[in-house]
Amino acid sequence: MYYPCKQKKGGQHGFIRFDDKIDAGNLWDINRREAIGKEWKKKVDDLCPDVKWISHLALLGPYDFMDIYEADSVESAAKVSMLTRANGAVTAESWPAMHWSEFIDVMKGVDE
Numbered sequence: 001m002y003y004p005c006k007q008k009k010g011g012q013h014g015f016i017r018f019d020d021k022i023d024a025g026n027l028w029d030i031n032r033r034e035a036i037g038k039e040w041k042k043k044v045d046d047l048c049p050d051v052k053w054i055s056h057l058a059l060l061g062p063y064d065f066m067d068i069y070e071a072d073s074v075e076s077a078a079k080v081s082m083l084t085r086a087n088g089a090v091t092a093e094s095w096p097a098m099h100w101s102e103f104i105d106v107m108k109g110v111d112e
Contacts, residue, residue, distance in 0.1 A: 014096055015054075015070055016077050019063040020084050021091040027064060040087045047083070048076040063091070 026033055044051060050072035057066045071077050077094045084092045098106075 014072075014074075014077075015068065015098060016080075017095040017097050018067040018069065018077075018080060018084075019059075019091075019093045019095075020065050020067075020089040021062070022064045023088050023090050026088040036087055040083060043083050043087075044080055048079050050076055051080065063093075068097075 022033070026036060048071065052070040054068040054070065055066075058064065059066055067080075069080070071080070081092045081094050
């Protein structure tokens with residue numbers, strides 16, 4: 001389920017934490033990995049102009065990469081995931097997220 005953050009000027013924006021694991025054959029050829037990454041980013045930018053990238057991190061754990069971004073819709077988050085899978089990811093997960101202060105506001109409403 002997609003939970004948008006508080007409405008901001010221009011519409012709703014939801015934070016997404018996106019984790020992916022790349023096929024091992026694509027991970028170790030760094031030149032190929034870089035080219036695939038640039039091609040993927042261009043496709044995402046073209047198909048999802050509402051996506052605002054906040055961070056892109058390489059991980060040491062069960063996933064290879066983690067992105068944090070804002071998107072106007074769950075459809076954009078789905079497109080990011082599908083494009084990632086089409087470009088060599090064997091696993092891709094999208095997690096909605098919110099600022100801590102928003103979480104506190106939501107929880108205060110539940111307690112009342």
